[in-house]
Amino acid sequence: MKQKVVLQVTMKCQKCRTEALKVAAKQDGVSFVGLEGEKKDKVAVIGDGVDFIKLTNNLRKKVGSTQIISLADQK
Numbered sequence: 001m002k003q004k005v006v007l008q009v010t011m012k013c014q015k016c017r018t019e020a021l022k023v024a025a026k027q028d029g030v031s032f033v034g035l036e037g038e039k040k041d042k043v044a045v046i047g048d049g050v051d052f053i054k055l056t057n058n059l060r061k062k063v064g065s066t067q068i069i070s071l072a073d074q075k
Contacts, residue, residue: 002074005052006036007043010064020063027055046074 011017017040024033024045032046045055052071059066 002031002046002048003050003052003071004044004046004074005050005055005071006069007045007056007059008067008069009041009043009059010066011041012064016063020059023058023062024055027051027058042069 009016009020011020017035020043021033021035024030024043027045027047027050029049030045030047032044034044036042036044043059045052052068056066056068
């Protein structure tokens, strides 16, 4: 079953946004990655069987402070 997670990531520049998208796209099972929010500071990830805790930890290491905002099943 596909799930959608929205992550709040501290991104200061366009390079940080690009890096966050690359890190998210490399995770196993990810089918969609995009930016959300007015300031483009939220990363939306949709996938099947994605380890979102591992994703969050990788984003913290590579980009900056990361928090899970929402996690829901995708239709």
